[in-house]
Amino acid sequence: MVNLKVNLAGMILDNPVIPSSGTFGYGLDHARYYDLNILGSIAIKGTTLNPRFGNPTPRVAECASGAVCSIGLQNPGVDEVVKTLLPELKKYYRKKVIANACGFSAEEFAEVAARFDASDSVGIIEVNVSCPNVESGLSFGSYPNTVYEVTKKVRKRVKKAVFVKLSPMVADIKEIACAAEEAGADGVTLINAAPAMRIDLKTKKPVLANKKGGLSGKALFPVALRCVYDVYGAVKIPVVGVGGISSAEDVIEMMYAGATAVGVGAENLVEPFACKKIIEELPAAAERCGLVNLADATGAAHR
Amino acid sequence: MRGQEIFNVKQNYKLADAVYRMELEGNASSVTAAGQFVNVKTSGFYLRRPFSVCDFSENSLTIVYKTAGKGTEAFSRVKPGEKLDVLVGLGNGYSLDKSGERPLLIGGGVGIPPLYGLAKRLAAQGREVNVVLGFNTASEIFLEKDFRALGVGVTVTTVDGSYGKKGLVTDVLGSFSYTHHYTCGPRAMLKAVYEKTTGGGSYSLEERMACGFGACLACTCKTTYGHARVCKEGPVFEKEDLVW
Structure with a gap:
């Protein structure tokens, strides 16, 4: 029997599979399909201080092995999430969630994170400095000094573990991850959707109303894997590997690259049962790889 | 209760210019109202394709659809006897x-x-x-x-x-x-x-969708009562709810 448990910055997960922020809402839609308690944790939808409608539609375009999306951080605001949606999710999910905190200033990031810190439902706070779909979204995550500043401000206001979610669209992701680590982050989540677009052949116009969006889906997997591999070698804090994971084999490969836990993203949107299937297939896949403790897979490619 | 079901394609044929009719056999018990839709996996394409339900019974679905791109064109070439992976019983239909x-x-x-x-x-x-x-x-x-x-x-x-x-x-x-x-x-x-x-x-209402069951927020629209998801609160909205 394979032991699937992993320790993510002090939070013991039954398995390393976490639906990624933005692909699972606040859990309530997938709760109609299966018992969420099988999940390692849940990374809830990116949340800002105030409610946001998000970007105009169309917000989604397809591409080979993936999709380009531009939702624009639609969310009801942190207070509504803490007061209404997390208690509602509690009815379906008894473990702690990962709260994804977004902002348009370092102060907003810190304020949102602080309000999540006060919620018993939250285990880890993920600071989203890498949303490709809002103005200024990526700017925080693009430079080591701004990542340092945001992380530091959040760190001061938060007792819980802080993870910083990074973009692949940077000169050197190791430098960015190190800046987060120096500022006191307990871990990093890699990667967010990669900036991308599609153009309609007939209209000659971008398909998305926001023109550009973020690439997610299977196409992103090797990109994410490379980022996790590089960052694992550069920091001491744990890495959550996210990008294009759609099978138990992908989970193990991402862990070999250096991930302690993994996020499953767009696959949740095309296969509502994706995380359930992956978790059910994990023991056999791990056994085929000769793993007794799945946690031993982390960083195996570096040894 | 909506779910994911495998349907058997009974027929798929052309009705008019670029319009096709597909008849499916399988568990359609979660379709309870006209105006609901299904989200169908199409081989070789990443996203599912949402189609409104034309008619339904406990164990059958009829979809009448227009080819509008490569995905629906591939869909029009699906042969009787093929199996389709369908998210069924989505959205709120007509009352x-x-x-x-x-x-x-x-x-x-x-x-x-x-x-x-x-x-x-x-x-x-x-x-x-x-x-x-x-x-x-x-x-x-x-x-x-x-x-x-x-x-x-x-x-x-x-x-x-x-x-x-x-x-x-x-x-x-x-x-x-x-x-x-x-x-x-x-x-x-x-x-x-x-x-x-x-x-x-x-x-x-119609809108480009990814999941079709409320999670991705791709199909959000404005209504008199706030933001709504075409796939979840809709696709049918009452006249007094609409904002143009």
Whole structure:
């Protein structure tokens, strides 16, 4: 029997599979399909201080092995999430969630994170400095000094573990991850959707109303894997590997690259049962790889 | 309870220019109202394709769809006997309770299919149903005979006058007296219907979707009560909820 448990910055997960922020809402839609308690944790939808409608539609375009999306951080605001949606999710999910905190200033990031810190439902706070779909979204995550500043401000206001979610669209992701680590982050989540677009052949116009969006889906997997591999070698804090994971084999490969836990993203949107299937297939896949403790897979490619 | 089901393709054939009819066998028990939709996996494409349900029973579904791109073109080549992975019973459909004695159904082009399932159920309840079907031209007409076979009143309009009354669906609305209207079609048509009808109405909206079950927020629209997901709170909205 394979032991699937992993320790993510002090939070013991039954398995390393976490639906990624933005692909699972606040859990309530997938709760109609299966018992969420099988999940390692849940990374809830990116949340800002105030409610946001998000970007105009169309917000989604397809591409080979993936999709380009531009939702624009639609969310009801942190207070509504803490007061209404997390208690509602509690009815379906008894473990702690990962709260994804977004902002348009370092102060907003810190304020949102602080309000999540006060919620018993939250285990880890993920600071989203890498949303490709809002103005200024990526700017925080693009430079080591701004990542340092945001992380530091959040760190001061938060007792819980802080993870910083990074973009692949940077000169050197190791430098960015190190800046987060120096500022006191307990871990990093890699990667967010990669900036991308599609153009309609007939209209000659971008398909998305926001023109550009973020690439997610299977196409992103090797990109994410490379980022996790590089960052694992550069920091001491744990890495959550996210990008294009759609099978138990992908989970193990991402862990070999250096991930302690993994996020499953767009696959949740095309296969509502994706995380359930992956978790059910994990023991056999791990056994085929000769793993007794799945946690031993982390960083195996570096040894 | 909605779910994920495997359906067997019984038939898939052309009805009119770029319009096809697919009949599926499988567990459709989660489809409970006309106007609901399904999200179908198409081999070789990442995202599923959402289709409104034209008609349904406990163990069958009929989808009438228009080819609009590579995905739906591939879908039109699916052969009888093939299996399809379908997220079934999605969204909120039309409420029969709002109908009153004389409901008027107004459909435009590929928005017409869900109105067939609705007309069938309203007729079965003994309502005096009238249907207005709008097309661009005669070669695009589909489902007219099916509606007539239900015994409901059918008026067809074509933009070029090649069949039925020349003009738009909204040009003929004045000749009907109705207790409630139900509609589905292009957004511009829905807006014109909104402006030219009286009393209550139920409108089915369309939007690009990814998941189809509420998680991704790709299909958000504005309503008088706030943000809503076309896939989850919709696709059918009441007239008083709409914001143009």
